[in-house]
Amino acid sequence: MKANEMMDKDFIYVYPEDIIADVSVKMEKLRRFTTPVVDPDMKLVGWVTSLDVTRGLREGIKNVSGIMHHKEEIMSIHENAPSRLAVIETSKNKLISMPVINDNDEVIGVIRSFDIVDTLSSLYDVKIYKLYEAMQKELKGVTWEELMEASAIITRRTTGERIKPEDYERNIRNATFGEAIWATGGLEKFFVGLIAVGELVIAIKIGKARK
Amino acid sequence: MKANEMMDKDFIYVYPEDIIADVSVKMEKLRRFTTPVVDPDMKLVGWVTSLDVTRGLREGIKNVSGIMHHKEEIMSIHENAPSRLAVIETSKNKLISMPVINDNDEVIGVIRSFDIVDTLSSLYDVKIYKLYEAMQKELKGVTWEELMEASAIITRRTTGERIKPEDYERNIRNATFGEAIWATGGLEKFFVGLIAVGELVIAIKIGKARK
Numbered sequence: 001m002k003a004n005e006m007m008d009k010d011f012i013y014v015y016p017e018d019i020i021a022d023v024s025v026k027m028e029k030l031r032r033f034t035t036p037v038v039d040p041d042m043k044l045v046g047w048v049t050s051l052d053v054t055r056g057l058r059e060g061i062k063n064v065s066g067i068m069h070h071k072e073e074i075m076s077i078h079e080n081a082p083s084r085l086a087v088i089e090t091s092k093n094k095l096i097s098m099p100v101i102n103d104n105d106e107v108i109g110v111i112r113s114f115d116i117v118d119t120l121s122s123l124y125d126v127k128i129y130k131l132y133e134a135m136q137k138e139l140k141g142v143t144w145e146e147l148m149e150a151s152a153i154i155t156r157r158t159t160g161e162r163i164k165p166e167d168y169e170r171n172i173r174n175a176t177f178g179e180a181i182w183a184t185g186g187l188e189k190f191f192v193g194l195i196a197v198g199e200l201v202i203a204i205k206i207g208k209a210r211k
Numbered sequence: 212m213k214a215n216e217m218m219d220k221d222f223i224y225v226y227p228e229d230i231i232a233d234v235s236v237k238m239e240k241l242r243r244f245t246t247p248v249v250d251p252d253m254k255l256v257g258w259v260t261s262l263d264v265t266r267g268l269r270e271g272i273k274n275v276s277g278i279m280h281h282k283e284e285i286m287s288i289h290e291n292a293p294s295r296l297a298v299i300e301t302s303k304n305k306l307i308s309m310p311v312i313n314d315n316d317e318v319i320g321v322i323r324s325f326d327i328v329d330t331l332s333s334l335y336d337v338k339i340y341k342l343y344e345a346m347q348k349e350l351k352g353v354t355w356e357e358l359m360e361a362s363a364i365i366t367r368r369t370t371g372e373r374i375k376p377e378d379y380e381r382n383i384r385n386a387t388f389g390e391a392i393w394a395t396g397g398l399e400k401f402f403v404g405l406i407a408v409g410e411l412v413i414a415i416k417i418g419k420a421r422k
Contacts, residue, residue, distance in 0.1 A: 024269055050264075051238060084335065113325045114302060117324055120335070187342070195345075
């Protein structure tokens with residue numbers, strides 16, 4: 001995924017000579033906590049957050065140029081850069097948002113932290129059920145019942161919990177990937193459990209084929 | 212993971228009778244774009260964002276009570292609630308942050324969107340290599356070389372790319388889970404690829420055992 005697939009295209013922008021009070025109205029109206037500062041060609045020249053605006057209003061500073069962070073001091077990301085770079089910077093520097101620029105240094109969007117949350121969380125929302133369906137499709141010749149039976153056996157072996165295949169099926173109908181990795185204690189453990197299930201059903205499948 | 216494991220404990224808070232100009236200084240100094248409004252017992256009574264503060268400063272409103280959103284209008288999350296609820300609300304309502312409360316309605320922290328990004332992205336940063344190590348450990352009797360050989364075969368079969376086991380190993384040394392799911396086109400596809408690898412090495416393993 002590229003930066004330009006995760007950005008807000010309805011971003012606001014301001015000019016260095018804009019009046020701070022007007023900028024504050026614009027930001028409030030459109031609920032934007034940050035705004036890029038651009039020149040007449042839309043080239044990035046700076047960055048303003050609502051906390052710069054409160055200082056400007058309080059101290060009676062008139063223009064955006066008096067409160068903005070200059071281009072050199074801020075993070076920006078190229079539209080074709082991998083979006084995970086934006087994720088890393090947001091997380092490391094606790095950013096609210098960052099501008100997305102093209103080859104000409106023009107601002108074409110803004111990536112906001114909640115846009116990132118939106119993208120990342122959609123992964124977490126994948127139903128475990130879907131992963132099992134993909135697994136069954138890949139493991140040709142294994143029935144759904146065999147898969148649930150194997151999962152119940154592995155769960156009993158791992159957790160000691162006396163779970164039946166039908167309980168297991170009900171659990172994965174509702175659970176998401178995010179819940180499962182938190183419940184199992186991390187991606188590696190979740191994954192090891194699935195490999196164990198895979199190993200068991202494949203052993204059953206090969207056993208059947210040799211009969 | 213619970214809400215209280217993901218929250219900022221160094222949050223700021225203000226009282227309804229606080230002077231807005233003072234609050235703005237506090238928010239700027241500690242770089243907080245939002246703040247809970249509490250009563251003397253730390254009970255949540257409202258919420259203020261830096262965009263409410265800019266309006267207050269511009270319109271000459273004196274106290275926090277004149278700009279705050281009342282408790283009933285805002286999202287909060289119980290400290291023991293699953294943190295994914297905070298993720299869902301942040302993503303759905305494009306929130307910058309939300310207060311975390313305990314059984315007594317006291318504010319004990321704030322979950323910020325970049326804290327969520329931080330937590331979610333740590334999952335993405337798991338090295339694929341680690342998953343393969345976990346896989347090898349689970350599949351007792353399968354060597355690392357067999358695993359790489361099987362992965363190269365499956366990759367060739369799926370993508371047509373003429374990849375050697377040593378190329379595959381080099382790829383997974385550097386790649387993260389996040390890169391892999393974006394490269395393969397989603398969690399299910401990534402997962403199907405791994406199951407295919409698992410099936411192949413298990414078939415090899417069982418074949419060896421029967422010799």
